Amino acid sequence: MSEVRLRFAPSPTGYLHVGGARTALFNWLLAKKEQGKFILRIEDTDVARSTQESVDAILEGMRWLGLDWDEGPFFQSENFPLYKEFAAKLLAQGKAYKCYCTAEELEAKREKALASGSKPKYDGTCRSLNADIPGKPYVVRFKAPHEGVTAFDDLVKGPISFNNEELDDLIIQRSDGTPTYNFTVVVDDVSMAITTVIRGDDHVNNTPRQILLYEALGCPVPQFAHVPMILGADKSRLSKRHGATSVMAYRDMGFLPEAMVNYLVRLGWSYGDEEIFSLDELIDKFSIETVGRSAGVFNPDKLLWLNAHYIKTGDPQRLAELLAPFLAERGVNAGRGPNLVAVIRTLQERSRTMLEMADGAVFYYRDTFVYDPQAVDKFLKPDVVPLFEQVRDRLGKLDDFSHQGIETVIKGICDERGIKMGQLGPPIRVALCGGTTSPSIYEVIEVLGKDATLNRITRALEFVRSHV
RNA sequence: GUCCCCAUCGUCUAGCCCGGCCCAGGACACCGCCCUUUCACGGCGGCGACGCCGGUUCAAAUCCGGCUGGGGACGCCA
Numbered sequence: 305m306s307e308v309r310l311r312f313a314p315s316p317t318g319y320l321h322v323g324g325a326r327t328a329l330f331n332w333l334l335a336k337k338e339q340g341k342f343i344l345r346i347e348d349t350d351v352a353r354s355t356q357e358s359v360d361a362i363l364e365g366m367r368w369l370g371l372d373w374d375e376g377p378f379f380q381s382e383n384f385p386l387y388k389e390f391a392a393k394l395l396a397q398g399k400a401y402k403c404y405c406t407a408e409e410l411e412a413k414r415e416k417a418l419a420s421g422s423k424p425k426y427d428g429t430c431r432s433l434n435a436d437i438p439g440k441p442y443v444v445r446f447k448a449p450h451e452g453v454t455a456f457d458d459l460v461k462g463p464i465s466f467n468n469e470e471l472d473d474l475i476i477q478r479s480d481g482t483p484t485y486n487f488t489v490v491v492d493d494v495s496m497a498i499t500t501v502i503r504g505d506d507h508v509n510n511t512p513r514q515i516l517l518y519e520a521l522g523c524p525v526p527q528f529a530h531v532p533m534i535l536g537a538d539k540s541r542l543s544k545r546h547g548a549t550s551v552m553a554y555r556d557m558g559f560l561p562e563a564m565v566n567y568l569v570r571l572g573w574s575y576g577d578e579e580i581f582s583l584d585e586l587i588d589k590f591s592i593e594t595v596g597r598s599a600g601v602f603n604p605d606k607l608l609w610l611n612a613h614y615i616k617t618g619d620p621q622r623l624a625e626l627l628a629p630f631l632a633e634r635g636v637n638a639g640r641g642p643n644l645v646a647v648i649r650t651l652q653e654r655s656r657t658m659l660e661m662a663d664g665a666v667f668y669y670r671d672t673f674v675y676d677p678q679a680v681d682k683f684l685k686p687d688v689v690p691l692f693e694q695v696r697d698r699l700g701k702l703d704d705f706s707h708q709g710i711e712t713v714i715k716g717i718c719d720e721r722g723i724k725m726g727q728l729g730p731p732i733r734v735a736l737c738g739g740t741t742s743p744s745i746y747e748v749i750e751v752l753g754k755d756a757t758l759n760r761i762t763r764a765l766e767f768v769r770s771h772v
Numbered sequence: 773g774u775c776c777c778c779a780u781c782g783u784c785u786a787g788c789c790c791g792g793c794c795c796a797g798g799a800c801a802c803c804g805c806c807c808u809u810u811c812a813c814g815g816c817g818g819c820g821a822c823g824c825c826g827g828u829u830c831a832a833a834u835c836c837g838g839c840u841g842g843g844g845a846c847g848c849c850a
Contacts (some may be wrong), residue, residue, distance in 0.1 A: 317849085325850075337815055348850095349849090350849055352849095373782095405849095410848080417773095418846090419773095421774075422774065423773080423846065424773095424846060425774095443848055445811085458777095459781060467775085470776090476785080484847090484848070505777075505778095505845095506843095506845070506850095507850090508845080509844075509845040509846070512776095532778080535843075537783085539843075570784065572785090573785095574785050574798095577785090578799095579800090597844090599777095603800065605783080607800095607801045609800055612813095627817070639778045653814090654812040656812095727809090728809075729810070735806075744808095744810065746809095760787085
Protein backbone atom coordinates (compact mmCIF):
# COMPACT_ATOMS: atom_id res chain seq x y z
CA MET A 305 0.00 0.00 0.00
CA SER A 306 1.43 3.32 -1.03
CA GLU A 307 1.48 6.31 1.25
CA VAL A 308 -1.27 8.88 1.30
CA ARG A 309 -0.40 12.32 0.06
CA LEU A 310 -2.54 15.30 0.90
CA ARG A 311 -2.26 18.95 0.20
CA PHE A 312 -3.58 22.30 1.25
CA ALA A 313 -3.76 24.66 -1.70
CA PRO A 314 -4.75 28.19 -0.79
CA SER A 315 -4.69 31.06 -3.21
CA PRO A 316 -2.68 34.00 -1.87
CA THR A 317 -5.33 36.65 -2.25
CA GLY A 318 -5.79 37.32 1.44
CA TYR A 319 -4.95 36.09 4.90
CA LEU A 320 -5.60 32.58 6.19
CA HIS A 321 -9.24 32.57 7.19
CA VAL A 322 -10.90 30.16 9.57
CA GLY A 323 -12.47 28.09 6.81
CA GLY A 324 -9.14 27.60 5.09
CA ALA A 325 -7.49 26.86 8.39
CA ARG A 326 -10.00 24.12 9.04
CA THR A 327 -9.45 22.39 5.71
CA ALA A 328 -5.71 22.72 6.25
CA LEU A 329 -6.16 21.14 9.66
CA PHE A 330 -8.19 18.23 8.30
CA ASN A 331 -5.57 17.60 5.64
CA TRP A 332 -2.78 17.79 8.15
CA LEU A 333 -4.56 15.46 10.56
CA LEU A 334 -5.26 12.81 7.98
CA ALA A 335 -1.69 12.96 6.72
CA LYS A 336 -0.37 12.51 10.25
CA LYS A 337 -2.83 9.80 11.09
CA GLU A 338 -2.02 7.81 7.97
CA GLN A 339 1.65 8.65 8.27
CA GLY A 340 1.53 10.15 4.84
CA LYS A 341 2.72 13.46 3.49
CA PHE A 342 1.19 16.88 3.82
CA ILE A 343 2.04 19.25 1.01
CA LEU A 344 1.56 22.99 0.84
CA ARG A 345 0.88 24.46 -2.54
CA ILE A 346 0.22 28.09 -3.27
CA GLU A 347 -2.26 28.58 -6.10
CA ASP A 348 -1.11 31.86 -7.51
CA THR A 349 -2.00 31.52 -11.16
CA ASP A 350 -4.02 34.70 -10.91
CA VAL A 351 -0.99 36.93 -10.95
CA ALA A 352 -2.99 40.09 -10.60
CA ARG A 353 -4.64 39.13 -7.34
CA SER A 354 -1.86 37.16 -5.71
CA THR A 355 0.47 38.93 -3.31
CA GLN A 356 3.58 38.07 -1.35
CA GLU A 357 1.96 39.53 1.77
CA SER A 358 -0.82 36.99 1.46
CA VAL A 359 1.66 34.17 1.06
CA ASP A 360 3.45 35.32 4.19
CA ALA A 361 0.21 35.70 6.08
CA ILE A 362 -0.90 32.19 5.16
CA LEU A 363 2.40 30.63 6.18
CA GLU A 364 2.33 32.57 9.42
CA GLY A 365 -1.16 31.32 10.16
CA MET A 366 -0.21 27.74 9.43
CA ARG A 367 2.81 27.94 11.68
CA TRP A 368 0.84 29.55 14.46
CA LEU A 369 -1.64 26.68 14.39
CA GLY A 370 1.20 24.19 14.38
CA LEU A 371 0.36 22.79 10.95
CA ASP A 372 3.75 22.02 9.49
CA TRP A 373 4.11 20.67 5.98
CA ASP A 374 6.34 17.97 4.61
CA GLU A 375 6.79 19.38 1.14
CA GLY A 376 6.56 22.83 -0.34
CA PRO A 377 5.46 25.47 -0.38
CA PHE A 378 5.18 25.04 -4.11
CA PHE A 379 4.05 27.89 -6.29
CA GLN A 380 1.93 27.29 -9.34
CA SER A 381 3.33 30.42 -10.90
CA GLU A 382 6.58 28.49 -11.24
CA ASN A 383 4.92 25.63 -13.06
CA PHE A 384 3.56 27.45 -16.08
CA PRO A 385 5.66 25.47 -18.55
CA LEU A 386 4.24 22.24 -17.17
CA TYR A 387 0.63 23.34 -17.62
CA LYS A 388 1.40 24.51 -21.13
CA GLU A 389 2.88 21.19 -21.96
CA PHE A 390 -0.18 19.34 -20.70
CA ALA A 391 -2.51 21.69 -22.53
CA ALA A 392 -0.56 21.20 -25.74
CA LYS A 393 -0.81 17.47 -25.24
CA LEU A 394 -4.59 17.58 -24.95
CA LEU A 395 -4.72 19.85 -27.96
CA ALA A 396 -2.61 17.46 -29.99
CA GLN A 397 -4.80 14.55 -28.98
CA GLY A 398 -7.93 16.38 -29.99
CA LYS A 399 -9.15 16.40 -26.38
CA ALA A 400 -9.02 20.16 -26.30
CA TYR A 401 -9.52 22.85 -28.88
CA LYS A 402 -8.84 26.48 -29.56
CA CYS A 403 -11.73 28.82 -28.98
CA TYR A 404 -11.75 32.25 -30.58
CA CYS A 405 -14.83 33.61 -28.91
CA THR A 406 -14.09 36.86 -27.15
CA ALA A 407 -14.71 37.50 -23.48
CA GLU A 408 -17.34 40.05 -24.45
CA GLU A 409 -19.21 37.61 -26.63
CA LEU A 410 -19.16 35.02 -23.89
CA GLU A 411 -20.35 37.48 -21.30
CA ALA A 412 -23.26 38.47 -23.50
CA LYS A 413 -24.24 34.84 -24.01
CA ARG A 414 -23.98 34.12 -20.32
CA GLU A 415 -26.26 36.98 -19.42
CA LYS A 416 -28.73 35.99 -22.04
CA ALA A 417 -28.80 32.43 -20.79
CA LEU A 418 -29.18 33.50 -17.19
CA ALA A 419 -31.99 35.85 -18.16
CA SER A 420 -33.85 33.18 -20.05
CA GLY A 421 -33.54 30.88 -17.07
CA SER A 422 -31.29 28.26 -18.56
CA LYS A 423 -27.90 27.16 -17.33
CA PRO A 424 -25.25 29.56 -18.55
CA LYS A 425 -22.72 27.34 -20.20
CA TYR A 426 -20.51 27.63 -23.24
CA ASP A 427 -22.52 26.96 -26.39
CA GLY A 428 -19.71 25.17 -28.20
CA THR A 429 -19.32 27.60 -31.07
CA CYS A 430 -15.66 26.73 -31.63
CA ARG A 431 -15.88 23.10 -30.55
CA SER A 432 -15.96 21.75 -34.08
CA LEU A 433 -14.34 24.71 -35.76
CA ASN A 434 -11.17 22.78 -36.19
CA ALA A 435 -9.28 25.68 -37.71
CA ASP A 436 -6.26 27.76 -36.86
CA ILE A 437 -6.75 31.45 -37.25
CA PRO A 438 -3.27 32.92 -37.23
CA GLY A 439 -2.89 36.11 -35.27
CA LYS A 440 -6.25 35.86 -33.56
CA PRO A 441 -6.18 35.37 -29.78
CA TYR A 442 -7.68 32.15 -28.50
CA VAL A 443 -8.24 30.22 -25.32
CA VAL A 444 -7.87 26.48 -25.02
CA ARG A 445 -11.00 24.63 -24.06
CA PHE A 446 -11.29 21.10 -22.80
CA LYS A 447 -13.61 19.02 -24.95
CA ALA A 448 -15.91 17.55 -22.34
CA PRO A 449 -18.28 14.70 -23.08
CA HIS A 450 -21.90 15.79 -23.41
CA GLU A 451 -23.39 12.46 -22.52
CA GLY A 452 -23.12 10.04 -19.70
CA VAL A 453 -22.58 10.52 -16.01
CA THR A 454 -19.57 11.46 -13.97
CA ALA A 455 -19.72 10.16 -10.44
CA PHE A 456 -17.47 9.84 -7.45
CA ASP A 457 -17.70 8.57 -3.93
CA ASP A 458 -16.97 11.47 -1.64
CA LEU A 459 -15.29 10.54 1.63
CA VAL A 460 -17.56 12.80 3.61
CA LYS A 461 -20.62 13.27 1.42
CA GLY A 462 -21.00 9.82 -0.03
CA PRO A 463 -21.90 9.15 -3.67
CA ILE A 464 -22.35 12.21 -5.86
CA SER A 465 -23.08 12.18 -9.54
CA PHE A 466 -23.52 14.67 -12.34
CA ASN A 467 -25.01 14.35 -15.77
CA ASN A 468 -22.32 15.32 -18.21
CA GLU A 469 -24.82 17.38 -20.16
CA GLU A 470 -24.67 19.83 -17.28
CA LEU A 471 -21.02 20.46 -17.95
CA ASP A 472 -19.54 22.66 -20.63
CA ASP A 473 -16.16 22.94 -22.25
CA LEU A 474 -14.12 24.70 -19.64
CA ILE A 475 -11.21 26.95 -20.46
CA ILE A 476 -7.91 25.42 -19.41
CA GLN A 477 -5.65 28.07 -20.89
CA ARG A 478 -6.35 31.76 -21.14
CA SER A 479 -5.70 33.87 -24.20
CA ASP A 480 -2.55 35.17 -22.55
CA GLY A 481 -1.29 31.61 -22.33
CA THR A 482 -1.71 31.22 -18.56
CA PRO A 483 -3.56 28.21 -17.19
CA THR A 484 -6.80 28.29 -15.22
CA TYR A 485 -7.64 26.85 -11.85
CA ASN A 486 -9.45 23.65 -12.76
CA PHE A 487 -6.60 22.66 -14.99
CA THR A 488 -3.69 23.54 -12.71
CA VAL A 489 -5.26 21.68 -9.80
CA VAL A 490 -5.47 18.51 -11.82
CA VAL A 491 -2.02 18.81 -13.33
CA ASP A 492 -0.46 19.53 -9.95
CA ASP A 493 -2.39 16.91 -8.05
CA VAL A 494 -1.22 14.46 -10.68
CA SER A 495 2.40 15.57 -10.69
CA MET A 496 2.52 15.70 -6.91
CA ALA A 497 0.87 12.28 -6.72
CA ILE A 498 -1.87 13.51 -4.44
CA THR A 499 -4.00 10.60 -3.30
CA THR A 500 -6.67 12.42 -1.33
CA VAL A 501 -8.11 15.84 -1.92
CA ILE A 502 -9.72 17.42 1.11
CA ARG A 503 -11.21 20.79 0.30
CA GLY A 504 -14.20 23.01 0.88
CA ASP A 505 -17.71 22.11 -0.05
CA ASP A 506 -17.78 24.87 -2.62
CA HIS A 507 -15.64 22.72 -4.89
CA VAL A 508 -18.01 19.79 -5.40
CA ASN A 509 -19.24 21.32 -8.61
CA ASN A 510 -15.70 21.50 -9.92
CA THR A 511 -15.07 17.87 -9.18
CA PRO A 512 -16.74 16.25 -12.20
CA ARG A 513 -14.86 18.59 -14.55
CA GLN A 514 -11.63 17.69 -12.86
CA ILE A 515 -12.36 13.99 -12.94
CA LEU A 516 -12.95 14.25 -16.69
CA LEU A 517 -9.60 15.99 -16.97
CA TYR A 518 -7.82 13.23 -15.05
CA GLU A 519 -9.36 10.70 -17.39
CA ALA A 520 -8.40 12.66 -20.47
CA LEU A 521 -4.88 12.84 -19.16
CA GLY A 522 -4.93 9.14 -18.47
CA CYS A 523 -4.16 9.63 -14.80
CA PRO A 524 -5.61 7.99 -11.71
CA VAL A 525 -8.34 10.00 -9.99
CA PRO A 526 -7.66 10.78 -6.34
CA GLN A 527 -10.19 10.37 -3.58
CA PHE A 528 -12.23 13.42 -2.72
CA ALA A 529 -13.45 14.67 0.63
CA HIS A 530 -15.52 17.83 0.59
CA VAL A 531 -15.86 19.36 3.98
CA PRO A 532 -18.84 21.59 4.73
CA MET A 533 -18.56 25.33 4.84
CA ILE A 534 -18.46 27.49 7.90
CA LEU A 535 -21.40 29.83 8.26
CA GLY A 536 -22.00 33.00 10.21
CA ALA A 537 -24.68 33.40 12.86
CA ASP A 538 -27.22 34.24 10.16
CA LYS A 539 -26.39 31.01 8.36
CA SER A 540 -24.87 32.71 5.38
CA ARG A 541 -21.32 32.09 4.35
CA LEU A 542 -18.92 33.33 7.00
CA SER A 543 -17.54 36.76 6.15
CA LYS A 544 -16.07 39.82 7.80
CA ARG A 545 -19.44 41.18 8.72
CA HIS A 546 -19.79 38.24 11.11
CA GLY A 547 -16.63 39.31 12.90
CA ALA A 548 -13.01 38.36 12.51
CA THR A 549 -12.36 35.68 9.91
CA SER A 550 -8.58 35.88 9.88
CA VAL A 551 -6.92 33.24 11.99
CA MET A 552 -4.20 35.65 13.04
CA ALA A 553 -6.77 38.16 14.19
CA TYR A 554 -7.70 35.62 16.83
CA ARG A 555 -4.14 35.45 18.03
CA ASP A 556 -4.18 39.21 18.33
CA MET A 557 -7.37 39.02 20.33
CA GLY A 558 -5.60 36.78 22.80
CA PHE A 559 -6.61 33.33 21.64
CA LEU A 560 -4.33 30.32 21.97
CA PRO A 561 -3.64 28.23 18.88
CA GLU A 562 -4.67 25.03 20.63
CA ALA A 563 -8.07 26.57 21.37
CA MET A 564 -8.45 27.55 17.74
CA VAL A 565 -7.48 24.08 16.56
CA ASN A 566 -9.77 22.42 19.06
CA TYR A 567 -12.66 24.67 18.08
CA LEU A 568 -12.16 24.26 14.35
CA VAL A 569 -11.97 20.50 14.49
CA ARG A 570 -15.09 20.20 16.62
CA LEU A 571 -17.00 22.33 14.15
CA GLY A 572 -18.26 19.53 11.97
CA TRP A 573 -16.54 16.64 13.60
CA SER A 574 -16.96 14.88 16.91
CA TYR A 575 -15.72 11.96 18.90
CA GLY A 576 -18.52 10.84 21.17
CA ASP A 577 -19.09 13.40 23.88
CA GLU A 578 -15.52 14.58 24.07
CA GLU A 579 -14.86 18.28 23.73
CA ILE A 580 -11.20 18.73 24.52
CA PHE A 581 -8.59 17.49 22.07
CA SER A 582 -4.90 18.15 21.75
CA LEU A 583 -3.24 17.90 18.36
CA ASP A 584 -1.74 14.58 19.40
CA GLU A 585 -5.07 13.18 20.50
CA LEU A 586 -6.58 14.33 17.25
CA ILE A 587 -4.01 12.50 15.20
CA ASP A 588 -5.10 9.39 17.02
CA LYS A 589 -8.85 9.95 16.97
CA PHE A 590 -9.57 11.90 13.82
CA SER A 591 -11.07 10.31 10.76
CA ILE A 592 -12.32 12.05 7.67
CA GLU A 593 -15.31 9.73 7.29
CA THR A 594 -16.80 10.98 10.54
CA VAL A 595 -16.78 14.60 9.49
CA GLY A 596 -20.37 15.83 9.33
CA ARG A 597 -22.09 16.54 6.05
CA SER A 598 -23.81 19.77 6.91
CA ALA A 599 -22.52 23.30 7.21
CA GLY A 600 -21.81 24.65 10.67
CA VAL A 601 -22.21 28.03 12.31
CA PHE A 602 -19.10 29.63 13.73
CA ASN A 603 -19.76 30.16 17.43
CA PRO A 604 -17.37 32.64 19.08
CA ASP A 605 -18.71 31.83 22.54
CA LYS A 606 -17.59 28.25 22.34
CA LEU A 607 -14.20 29.30 21.05
CA LEU A 608 -13.96 31.59 24.05
CA TRP A 609 -14.85 28.77 26.39
CA LEU A 610 -12.17 26.55 24.89
CA ASN A 611 -9.68 29.36 25.11
CA ALA A 612 -10.49 29.84 28.78
CA HIS A 613 -9.97 26.14 29.29
CA TYR A 614 -6.53 26.19 27.70
CA ILE A 615 -5.50 29.27 29.61
CA LYS A 616 -6.70 27.70 32.84
CA THR A 617 -4.78 24.50 32.27
CA GLY A 618 -1.82 25.98 30.43
CA ASP A 619 1.78 26.14 31.54
CA PRO A 620 2.31 29.56 33.16
CA GLN A 621 5.80 29.77 31.79
CA ARG A 622 4.58 29.46 28.24
CA LEU A 623 1.66 31.78 28.93
CA ALA A 624 4.20 34.33 30.09
CA GLU A 625 5.78 34.32 26.66
CA LEU A 626 2.44 34.68 24.95
CA LEU A 627 1.42 37.45 27.31
CA ALA A 628 4.52 39.53 26.70
CA PRO A 629 3.30 41.40 23.61
CA PHE A 630 -0.01 42.25 25.26
CA LEU A 631 1.78 43.61 28.28
CA ALA A 632 4.10 45.62 26.08
CA GLU A 633 1.07 47.15 24.37
CA ARG A 634 0.00 48.39 27.76
CA GLY A 635 3.37 49.86 28.51
CA VAL A 636 4.11 47.30 31.18
CA ASN A 637 7.63 46.16 31.79
CA ALA A 638 7.22 42.80 33.44
CA GLY A 639 10.93 42.64 34.08
CA ARG A 640 10.46 45.06 36.94
CA GLY A 641 7.99 44.16 39.62
CA PRO A 642 6.32 40.93 40.65
CA ASN A 643 7.35 37.68 39.07
CA LEU A 644 5.33 37.30 35.90
CA VAL A 645 4.73 33.58 36.25
CA ALA A 646 3.39 34.12 39.76
CA VAL A 647 1.17 36.89 38.45
CA ILE A 648 -0.16 34.62 35.72
CA ARG A 649 -1.01 31.88 38.18
CA THR A 650 -3.37 34.27 39.92
CA LEU A 651 -5.03 35.19 36.63
CA GLN A 652 -5.32 31.89 34.81
CA GLU A 653 -8.72 30.85 36.01
CA ARG A 654 -10.27 34.24 35.57
CA SER A 655 -9.07 35.09 32.06
CA ARG A 656 -10.76 33.95 28.91
CA THR A 657 -8.21 35.53 26.60
CA MET A 658 -4.63 36.69 26.91
CA LEU A 659 -5.96 40.16 26.37
CA GLU A 660 -8.14 39.86 29.45
CA MET A 661 -5.20 38.44 31.32
CA ALA A 662 -3.05 41.38 30.32
CA ASP A 663 -5.69 43.80 31.51
CA GLY A 664 -5.88 41.91 34.76
CA ALA A 665 -2.12 41.95 35.21
CA VAL A 666 -1.49 45.63 34.72
CA PHE A 667 -2.17 46.69 38.32
CA TYR A 668 0.62 44.47 39.61
CA TYR A 669 3.12 46.59 37.73
CA ARG A 670 1.75 50.05 38.40
CA ASP A 671 2.39 51.58 41.80
CA THR A 672 0.52 54.81 41.22
CA PHE A 673 -2.72 53.75 39.58
CA VAL A 674 -5.82 55.86 39.92
CA TYR A 675 -8.41 54.50 42.33
CA ASP A 676 -11.77 53.69 40.81
CA PRO A 677 -14.04 56.53 42.06
CA GLN A 678 -16.97 54.24 42.81
CA ALA A 679 -14.71 51.90 44.74
CA VAL A 680 -13.37 54.85 46.71
CA ASP A 681 -16.88 56.00 47.65
CA LYS A 682 -17.74 52.57 48.81
CA PHE A 683 -14.60 51.30 50.47
CA LEU A 684 -11.95 53.94 51.07
CA LYS A 685 -13.69 55.74 53.89
CA PRO A 686 -12.13 57.14 57.09
CA ASP A 687 -13.01 54.06 59.11
CA VAL A 688 -10.45 52.03 57.21
CA VAL A 689 -7.58 54.07 58.63
CA PRO A 690 -7.11 52.04 61.83
CA LEU A 691 -7.66 48.85 59.87
CA PHE A 692 -5.02 49.68 57.31
CA GLU A 693 -2.59 50.77 59.99
CA GLN A 694 -2.97 47.46 61.70
CA VAL A 695 -2.67 45.53 58.45
CA ARG A 696 0.48 47.44 57.58
CA ASP A 697 1.89 46.83 60.99
CA ARG A 698 1.15 43.10 61.12
CA LEU A 699 2.19 42.41 57.56
CA GLY A 700 5.36 44.36 58.14
CA LYS A 701 6.28 42.05 60.95
CA LEU A 702 5.31 38.90 59.11
CA ASP A 703 8.18 36.57 58.29
CA ASP A 704 6.18 33.84 56.61
CA PHE A 705 5.00 35.94 53.67
CA SER A 706 3.08 33.11 52.05
CA HIS A 707 -0.56 32.79 51.11
CA GLN A 708 -1.08 30.84 54.31
CA GLY A 709 0.81 33.25 56.53
CA ILE A 710 -0.92 36.25 55.02
CA GLU A 711 -4.36 34.71 55.37
CA THR A 712 -3.69 33.98 59.02
CA VAL A 713 -2.77 37.59 59.64
CA ILE A 714 -5.75 39.08 57.83
CA LYS A 715 -8.22 36.70 59.40
CA GLY A 716 -6.63 37.28 62.76
CA ILE A 717 -7.28 40.98 62.44
CA CYS A 718 -10.90 40.31 61.56
CA ASP A 719 -11.29 38.09 64.60
CA GLU A 720 -9.67 40.56 66.96
CA ARG A 721 -11.89 43.38 65.80
CA GLY A 722 -14.96 41.26 65.49
CA ILE A 723 -15.50 42.21 61.89
CA LYS A 724 -16.26 40.16 58.82
CA MET A 725 -13.86 39.53 56.02
CA GLY A 726 -16.31 41.46 53.87
CA GLN A 727 -15.43 44.61 55.79
CA LEU A 728 -11.70 44.27 55.47
CA GLY A 729 -11.17 42.46 52.17
CA PRO A 730 -12.73 44.94 49.77
CA PRO A 731 -10.91 48.02 51.14
CA ILE A 732 -7.61 46.17 50.96
CA ARG A 733 -8.42 45.19 47.42
CA VAL A 734 -9.02 48.79 46.41
CA ALA A 735 -5.81 49.87 48.12
CA LEU A 736 -3.80 47.21 46.37
CA CYS A 737 -5.48 47.00 42.99
CA GLY A 738 -7.37 50.25 42.57
CA GLY A 739 -10.70 48.57 41.89
CA THR A 740 -13.18 46.05 43.15
CA THR A 741 -12.22 43.02 41.14
CA SER A 742 -8.97 41.12 41.39
CA PRO A 743 -7.63 37.73 42.32
CA SER A 744 -7.82 36.69 45.97
CA ILE A 745 -6.18 39.40 48.05
CA TYR A 746 -4.02 36.82 49.81
CA GLU A 747 -2.57 35.90 46.46
CA VAL A 748 -2.24 39.52 45.44
CA ILE A 749 -0.36 40.38 48.62
CA GLU A 750 1.89 37.38 48.29
CA VAL A 751 2.71 38.07 44.65
CA LEU A 752 3.13 41.78 45.17
CA GLY A 753 5.57 41.09 47.97
CA LYS A 754 5.96 42.84 51.27
CA ASP A 755 7.46 46.12 50.09
CA ALA A 756 4.98 46.82 47.35
CA THR A 757 2.08 45.79 49.55
CA LEU A 758 3.13 48.04 52.38
CA ASN A 759 3.75 50.91 50.02
CA ARG A 760 0.32 50.57 48.52
CA ILE A 761 -1.34 50.42 51.92
CA THR A 762 0.55 53.53 52.93
CA ARG A 763 -0.43 55.30 49.77
CA ALA A 764 -4.08 54.41 50.36
CA LEU A 765 -3.80 55.64 53.92
CA GLU A 766 -2.49 58.97 52.72
CA PHE A 767 -5.19 59.13 50.12
CA VAL A 768 -7.95 58.56 52.65
CA ARG A 769 -6.53 61.08 55.12
CA SER A 770 -6.17 63.78 52.52
CA HIS A 771 -9.65 63.24 51.18
CA VAL A 772 -11.60 63.47 54.40
C1' G B 773 -33.40 29.98 -13.30
C1' U B 774 -30.40 25.20 -13.69
C1' C B 775 -27.40 21.73 -11.20
C1' C B 776 -25.14 19.80 -6.62
C1' C B 777 -25.34 19.28 -1.40
C1' C B 778 -27.58 19.54 3.43
C1' A B 779 -31.65 19.11 7.41
C1' U B 780 -31.67 16.47 15.89
C1' C B 781 -32.03 21.88 21.46
C1' G B 782 -30.49 29.27 19.80
C1' U B 783 -25.32 27.09 18.42
C1' C B 784 -21.68 22.64 17.98
C1' U B 785 -23.12 17.73 18.14
C1' A B 786 -24.22 11.96 19.99
C1' G B 787 -27.69 8.58 18.16
C1' C B 788 -29.14 7.27 12.03
C1' C B 789 -25.30 2.86 8.08
C1' C B 790 -26.94 -2.48 11.51
C1' G B 791 -35.21 0.36 13.17
C1' G B 792 -37.06 -1.15 19.54
C1' C B 793 -32.08 0.16 25.07
C1' C B 794 -34.25 7.68 22.87
C1' C B 795 -41.25 10.55 25.89
C1' A B 796 -33.54 11.67 22.40
C1' G B 797 -27.45 12.12 25.51
C1' G B 798 -23.22 15.74 25.91
C1' A B 799 -21.06 20.74 25.19
C1' C B 800 -21.45 26.32 24.52
C1' A B 801 -24.82 30.18 25.69
C1' C B 802 -28.85 31.46 29.02
C1' C B 803 -31.55 31.07 34.01
C1' G B 804 -31.50 29.48 39.28
C1' C B 805 -29.01 27.58 43.69
C1' C B 806 -24.42 26.39 46.34
C1' C B 807 -19.24 27.79 47.29
C1' U B 808 -17.13 32.81 48.24
C1' U B 809 -13.43 39.08 50.68
C1' U B 810 -14.50 40.90 44.74
C1' C B 811 -14.37 38.96 39.80
C1' A B 812 -13.93 34.40 38.20
C1' C B 813 -13.24 28.83 38.71
C1' G B 814 -15.95 24.83 40.40
C1' G B 815 -20.42 21.93 41.92
C1' C B 816 -25.70 21.06 41.46
C1' G B 817 -30.27 21.94 38.94
C1' G B 818 -33.34 24.14 34.99
C1' C B 819 -34.78 25.81 30.00
C1' G B 820 -34.34 23.68 25.21
C1' A B 821 -34.55 19.75 19.29
C1' C B 822 -35.78 14.74 15.93
C1' G B 823 -38.63 20.82 9.74
C1' C B 824 -43.50 19.06 7.42
C1' C B 825 -46.55 15.28 5.01
C1' G B 826 -47.08 10.51 3.44
C1' G B 827 -45.26 5.33 3.08
C1' U B 828 -42.87 0.60 4.98
C1' U B 829 -43.14 -1.88 9.92
C1' C B 830 -45.81 -4.91 15.64
C1' A B 831 -42.29 -0.63 16.26
C1' A B 832 -39.01 5.11 12.84
C1' A B 833 -34.94 10.47 14.99
C1' U B 834 -33.28 6.02 12.57
C1' C B 835 -35.56 2.97 6.10
C1' C B 836 -38.31 5.06 1.39
C1' G B 837 -40.87 9.14 -1.31
C1' G B 838 -42.58 14.08 -1.68
C1' C B 839 -42.64 18.97 0.17
C1' U B 840 -40.51 22.98 2.64
C1' G B 841 -36.31 25.37 4.29
C1' G B 842 -31.00 26.40 4.08
C1' G B 843 -26.26 26.41 1.68
C1' G B 844 -23.13 26.09 -2.56
C1' A B 845 -21.88 26.24 -7.77
C1' C B 846 -22.87 28.08 -12.56
C1' G B 847 -15.83 33.39 -14.58
C1' C B 848 -10.23 33.96 -19.79
C1' C B 849 -11.27 33.91 -9.93
C1' A B 850 -9.53 30.19 -7.09
